[in-house]
Amino acid sequence: MTESIALYSLPDTDHFYEVCGPAEQTNPENVFQKRGVVFAPFEISDHPIYRIPGQPVKTTLTKYENFNWQKKHRPLHQTKQSTYQDMFHRAIQGIEVGSCEKIVLSTRSADTSSIPSLPAFLQQLRQSYPSAFVYLFYIPHEELWIGASPELLLDTNYPFQRTAALAGTRKGAPKLGDWPAKEREEHHYVEQYVEKVIEGQKFRKEGPHPVKAGPVFHLKTNYFIDIEGPVVNPFRLHPGPALSGYPVQAAIQKIHEIEDSSRHYYTGFLGPVWNEGNSRLFINLRCLEMLRDGQLLYAGGGLTIDSDATAEWTEIQDKLGTLRSKF
Numbered sequence: 001m002t003e004s005i006a007l008y009s010l011p012d013t014d015h016f017y018e019v020c021g022p023a024e025q026t027n028p029e030n031v032f033q034k035r036g037v038v039f040a041p042f043e044i045s046d047h048p049i050y051r052i053p054g055q056p057v058k059t060t061l062t063k064y065e066n067f068n069w070q071k072k073h074r075p076l077h078q079t080k081q082s083t084y085q086d087m088f089h090r091a092i093q094g095i096e097v098g099s100c101e102k103i104v105l106s107t108r109s110a111d112t113s114s115i116p117s118l119p120a121f122l123q124q125l126r127q128s129y130p131s132a133f134v135y136l137f138y139i140p141h142e143e144l145w146i147g148a149s150p151e152l153l154l155d156t157n158y159p160f161q162r163t164a165a166l167a168g169t170r171k172g173a174p175k176l177g178d179w180p181a182k183e184r185e186e187h188h189y190v191e192q193y194v195e196k197v198i199e200g201q202k203f204r205k206e207g208p209h210p211v212k213a214g215p216v217f218h219l220k221t222n223y224f225i226d227i228e229g230p231v232v233n234p235f236r237l238h239p240g241p242a243l244s245g246y247p248v249q250a251a252i253q254k255i256h257e258i259e260d261s262s263r264h265y266y267t268g269f270l271g272p273v274w275n276e277g278n279s280r281l282f283i284n285l286r287c288l289e290m291l292r293d294g295q296l297l298y299a300g301g302g303l304t305i306d307s308d309a310t311a312e313w314t315e316i317q318d319k320l321g322t323l324r325s326k327f
């Protein structure tokens with residue numbers, strides 16, 4: 001079989017859906033045009049937006065037990081702690097001179113251990129992270145990504161749309177009072193951004209409140225938007241300050257200058273479009289890319305003037321543990 005495959009399981013469910021067939025490329029205006037599973041990069045100028053068209057059907061993962069996944073060859077380039085420290089200082093300098101108020105810096109971590117069974121790995125992620133969107137996206141010889149995303153980008157279910165501001169990370173912080181000003185500020189940039197995008201629409205806001213995402217907690221605010229005019233396009237929200245920084249365009253420019261390699265589909269988004277009248281798109285976080293020589297795990301975090309390099313590195317290692325601990 002040389003077809004592309006998307007396998008996914010929605011938050012708070014226990015079953016997987018699949019869509020198989022030839023993947024096609026699409027553009028931001030046409031994301032909602034056709035049923036299927038969409039897979040978009042962090043930056044559309046660098047990588048295509050893919051869609052595997054079709055009606056998702058419930059599936060059992062066991063049929064993929066002996067599947068021969070065709071992986072791409074690319075060097076497993078990883079970010080050393082010393083490189084991160086250098087990147088961190090360049091980002092803080094950018095904040096000090098006023099280029100940005102917040103920059104999200106990300107790293108790659110290489111792992112050469114074998115994951116003997118991808119279906120078992122997906123099942124393990126499903127059981128361990130009940131509120132995550134768990135997925136595998138595969139284009140033979142091109143892309144093979146797996147993740148357990150805690151972050152909704154946009155849920156479109158006529159006559160409502162739902163989005164969320166998710167940012168700020170702490171271990172063991174289940175109450176709002178556990179969150180210091182730095183994290184609250186980091187999260188507030190994302191709220192401001194979302195509220196600007198949906199300005200003029202009727203919406204209800206709920207939060208912020210802490211939510212658990214594997215080994216860490218995040219601050220989350222939910223937005224419920226009435227669809228009275230045209231639906232909000234996901235590219236108006238993406239890539240927001242939780243993934244880039246603030247202001248968004250200046251932060252993306254800094255990421256280009258500072259990060260040690262491309263993000264590819266990490267901090268992009270993906271999900272089913274028009275399955276049973278509903279489109280649910282999630283940010284591609286807590287994910288890994290499988291390559292011929294091993295896997296690259298991606299994670300990052302938001303920096304503001306008050307950030308500390310060692311604490312940020314530790315936070316990234318905690319996030320990387322979400323997937324690594326389940327191999």
Ligand SMILES: C=C(O[C@H]1C=CC=C(C(=O)O)[C@@H]1O)C(=O)O
Pocket residue numbers: 104106151166167168169218241242243285286298299300301302303319
């Ligand atoms: C960029 C990532 O997380 C984002 C989402 C939640 C919390 C974040 C933070 O605390 O920095 C990030 O904005 C990542 O996990 O790789």
